[in-house]
Amino acid sequence: MADTQQVVxxxxxxxxxxxxxxxxxxxxxxxxxxxxxxxxxxxxxxxxLIAAGHSALAYELDVTDVDxxxxxxxxxxATMAPIDVLVNVAGVLRTGxxxxxxxAEWSQIFAVNVLGVLHVSRAVARRMRETRSGVVITxxxxxxxVPRMSxxxxxxxKAASTSxxxxxxxxxxEYGIRCNIVAPGSTDTPMLSSMxxxxxxxxxxxxxxxxxxxVGIPLRKLxxxxxxxxxxxxxxxxxxxxxxxQELYVDGGAALGR
Numbered sequence: 001m002a003d004t005q006q007v008v009x010x011x012x013x014x015x016x017x018x019x020x021x022x023x024x025x026x027x028x029x030x031x032x033x034x035x036x037x038x039x040x041x042x043x044x045x046x047x048x049l050i051a052a053g054h055s056a057l058a059y060e061l062d063v064t065d066v067d068x069x070x071x072x073x074x075x076x077x078a079t080m081a082p083i084d085v086l087v088n089v090a091g092v093l094r095t096g097x098x099x100x101x102x103x104a105e106w107s108q109i110f111a112v113n114v115l116g117v118l119h120v121s122r123a124v125a126r127r128m129r130e131t132r133s134g135v136v137i138t139x140x141x142x143x144x145x146v147p148r149m150s151x152x153x154x155x156x157x158k159a160a161s162t163s164x165x166x167x168x169x170x171x172x173x174e175y176g177i178r179c180n181i182v183a184p185g186s187t188d189t190p191m192l193s194s195m196x197x198x199x200x201x202x203x204x205x206x207x208x209x210x211x212x213x214x215v216g217i218p219l220r221k222l223x224x225x226x227x228x229x230x231x232x233x234x235x236x237x238x239x240x241x242x243x244x245x246q247e248l249y250v251d252g253g254a255a256l257g258r
Contacts, residue, residue: 005055007080008236009033009073011063011120012090014041016189017139020225021087022046024233026054033076033083035061036090063090063116073123082131085236086124088117088138088161093191098152106153113157114164121168121179129175135236136172136179138165139228140247142255144183149212158183162247169245178244182231185251187223218253 008025012018014036026032026049034049036042039060046058057079061072077083092112094105121136128134143151144158162181169179186205208216231250234240249255 005029005031006084007031007033007076007082008085008087009035009076009083009120009124010087010089011035011061011116012088012139013045014038015045016089016191017184017187017225017228018087018089019045020229021089021139021232022049022056024226024229025085025087025236026052026056028233028237030085031080032056033059033080035059035063035072037062063120064111066119069119069123073120073127077127082127083124083134085135086120086137087232087236088120088136088165090116090120091139091191093151093154095150096153097150101153109153109157110160113154114160117161117164121165125168125172125177128177129172132175132177134177136165136168136177137232137235138162138179138181139232140165140181140183142183142185142249142251142258145258146215146255148214166245166247173244178235178240180235180240180244181247182228182235183247183249183251183255184223184228185249185254186217187225187228189225215254215256217251218256221252223250223252 008030010018010022013022013034022032022034022045034042034046042058046056049056059072138161140162141158143155144162148155165179165181206217208214228250231248
């Protein structure tokens with residue numbers, strides 16, 4: 001983070017990677033606006049931060065609701081200060097084949113994973129443009145570039161949010177605003193474990209599955225949420241001051257260095 005205390009908005013901060021990002025950035029001195037559709041979960045995140053001596057506030061936010069996004073961003077800036085860093089983490093995962101997934105399932109995934117990123121990024125970036133500074137980081141996925149069986153909607157949505165963030169970075173570069181993507185692979189979170197049918201899930205993910213055209217993880221371990229949060233913290237910091245429109249894979253080599 002920068003030398004001065006910054007205001008950071010983290011969406012999807014109720015659990016998993018979002019909560020880890022909130023903890024990590026708060027630990028580096030940021031004032032955290034933690035947002036999530038699950039208000040009880042995000043209050044839990046904020047209570048833990050406050051108990052640890054950090055500054056944080058919880059906000060209930062459905063990123064698919066454009067009016068709620070605008071209202072929440074305005075409230076954060078009125079209560080705290082202008083947002084210096086936005087981290088888009090809110091996301092959903094549904095599995096199913098291209099042919100069999102319903103239109104409603106496709107729409108829900110894109111509403112959160114793509115339009116949610118658009119709504120929040122746009123609301124924050126408009127304000128960053130006025131101050132001519134800021135950082136936007138979207139947590140994407142290595143699935144944006146590597147096809148997965150029964151994950152077409154998720155893969156496509158992450159590819160779209162990745163491209164959206166890069167295009168935003170190009171448009172905002174003249175204002176000194178940097179936009180980057182952190183692309184995790186399999187990470188030990190509730191989202192990942194929801195896909196496991198038994199206790200062998202982690203082992204199978206690490207080993208890979210040739211029958212489903214899935215490469216394993218060369219480092220032989222799942223990522224932790226903190227691994228992803230550390231990458232976010234780097235891209236949010238002044239150490240990454242000349243990095244924009246980039247996609248940082250944090251996947252233990254699962255995408256084979258793509």
